Amino acid sequence: MRPLGRRMLILGIETSCDETAAAVVKDGKEILSNIISSQVDIHSRYGGVVPELACRNHIENLPLVIKQALDEAKTNMPALDSLAVTVGPGLIGALLIGVNTAKGIAYSLKKPLIPINHLEGHLLSIFLEDKHPEFPFVALIISGGHTDLYLVKDFMEYDVLGRTRDDAVGESFDKVARMLDLGYPGGPIIERTAKDGTSNDINFPRPMLVRGNFDFSFSGLKTSVRNFLANNEKEINKANVAAEFQEAVLDILSFKAFQAVENSGCKNLVVAGGVAANNFLRENLSKTAEKKKMNIFFPGHHLCTDNAAMIACAGYYRYTRKAKEQNGFMDYLELDAYANLKV
Ligand code: KG4
Ligand code: ZN
Numbered sequence: 001m002r003p004l005g006r007r008m009l010i011l012g013i014e015t016s017c018d019e020t021a022a023a024v025v026k027d028g029k030e031i032l033s034n035i036i037s038s039q040v041d042i043h044s045r046y047g048g049v050v051p052e053l054a055c056r057n058h059i060e061n062l063p064l065v066i067k068q069a070l071d072e073a074k075t076n077m078p079a080l081d082s083l084a085v086t087v088g089p090g091l092i093g094a095l096l097i098g099v100n101t102a103k104g105i106a107y108s109l110k111k112p113l114i115p116i117n118h119l120e121g122h123l124l125s126i127f128l129e130d131k132h133p134e135f136p137f138v139a140l141i142i143s144g145g146h147t148d149l150y151l152v153k154d155f156m157e158y159d160v161l162g163r164t165r166d167d168a169v170g171e172s173f174d175k176v177a178r179m180l181d182l183g184y185p186g187g188p189i190i191e192r193t194a195k196d197g198t199s200n201d202i203n204f205p206r207p208m209l210v211r212g213n214f215d216f217s218f219s220g221l222k223t224s225v226r227n228f229l230a231n232n233e234k235e236i237n238k239a240n241v242a243a244e245f246q247e248a249v250l251d252i253l254s255f256k257a258f259q260a261v262e263n264s265g266c267k268n269l270v271v272a273g274g275v276a277a278n279n280f281l282r283e284n285l286s287k288t289a290e291k292k293k294m295n296i297f298f299p300g301h302h303l304c305t306d307n308a309a310m311i312a313c314a315g316y317y318r319y320t321r322k323a324k325e326q327n328g329f330m331d332y333l334e335l336d337a338y339a340n341l342k343v
Contacts, residue, residue: 008081008319011069011105012312013062015098016090016118017144018042018049020061021308024073024080028316031128032073034302034309037061044184048174055093062101069308077105082112082329084315088341089145090118095337103332112329114315119146119343121310122272123158125299128313133268133297140257143273143306144170144185147216149260150343152270155317158343161260162214169249170275172218176225176245180238190242191278197239199247202228206251214260221248250284257285261294270297277304 007027014021023034039057043049070076085102088095099115106113122141126132138161141148147164167175170187177186182193207220225245229236261269271285282298289296303310323329 008316009075009079010114010312010315010319011066011080011083012116012308012310012315013066013083013085013098013102014118014121014306014308014311015058015062015094016086016088017094017306018054019306020058020065021306022062022066022069023308023312024069024075025128025309025312025316028127028313028320031309032075033069033071034307035065035069035072036307037065040185047178047184049091051091051093054091055097058094058097062097066101066105077109080109080111082106082114082315082319084114084116084311084318086118086121086311087115087335088117088338090337090339092337092339095339099335099337103335106332112319112323113332113335114319114329115332115335116311116314116318117341117343118306118311119148120158120314120318123150123152123270123343124155124314124317125272125303125307125310126270126297127317128303128309129297129299131297133270133295136264136266137268137270137297138257138261138264138266139270139272140253140260141273142169142253142271142275144168144174146273147218148343149214149256151260151264155321160343162216162256164216164218166217166219167222169216169218169253170273172222172249173275175222176242179226179229180241182238182242187275187278190246191280193239194242194246194280195239197237197241197243199240199244202240202244204228204244204248206248206255209252209255211259214256216252216256218252221245221252246278246280250281253281254285254288258288258292258294267293268295268297272299272304274305277301
């Protein structure tokens with residue numbers, strides 16, 4: 001096993017959904033390359049991710065993306081110290097392509113392979129930034145598949161405070177965009193569309209705003225958008241619908257997240273995952289944090305949406321803390337992918 005304390009180069013691989021991604025990260029911090037091949041153009045004509053197409057494209061693209069990540073980092077396979085790969089949660093076929101590619105490379109190089117939960121990648125992505133909190137902190141992970149609140153006590157020490165009981169917040173952005181015929185992925189389009197609208201004339205519900213409860217529900221909000229569109233067919237102002245939907249999302253996330261911070265006794269909130277790339281949410285959550293004298297942290301936009309740098313970063317912390325008990329992460333031939341992996 002490589003002695004700890006020297007510089008450590010990790011190749012991260014991420015294929016859990018529709019981004020084929022590879023990155024080289026030094027010491028869990030310094031991003032030497034972060035390559036993302038997006039399949040958005042392929043899936044957008046179907047209004048969402050088609051798992052079979054995602055798999056085929058990962059197979060085609062992953063070797064090229066890995067090569068590009070190594071080239072851009074001015075390194076090569078033998079110079080790597082280890083690999084980290086997303087093993088779940090996600091589309092099972094898509095995950096398997098990343099996992100099996102990583103196993104093949106690790107085996108041929110006789111290097112450690114660190115299995116990473118995609119959500120742990122989002123949770124730790126803030127450590128790729130210079131500005132990150134001390135432990136403990138509350139983390140709000142908002143993505144296409146998840147809406148989770150965690151108390152992060154240390155690296156690898158996470159308590160789940162709450163999660164969505166139905167739709168994820170990113171999923172509801174995507175579904176509302178689809179109802180409005182705006183295209184896919186919905187998040188960035190809703191954000192752009194909402195800029196020309198006002199939330200004053202529509203009133204969507206803010207479900208589950210109950211003190212002491214950190215779970216979320218977004219399906220009722222989605223249904224009320226659907227009902228509003230059905231009842232006002234002739235006079236729909238898409239920008240206003242988008243603006244009020246986004247405002248409702250902000251109110252829900254803000255209520256839950258800041259309440260969780262108050263309850264935790266710490267002052268720090270990290271917001272990460274694809275939806276955290278939304279500037280309207282970033283600006284308004286930041287204003288509330290300032291009013292409440294709390295500290296709020298967002299990864300840069302490119303580190304919010306799926307990427308492999310966050311996987312390599314999480315790999316670094318897992319390796320440096322767990323290598324001894326995991327036999328140096330060398331027993332990976334049995335490693336598998338898990339569609340529903342929990343943190
Ligand atoms: O983290 P991510 O890239 O993939 C998952 O792990 O799911 O998140 C993707 C989600 C999609 O639902 C997408 O619509 C949403 O993040 N998203 C946004 C924005 N950019 C991406 N949602 C709101 N505003 C954005 N600017
Ligand atoms: Zn993600």
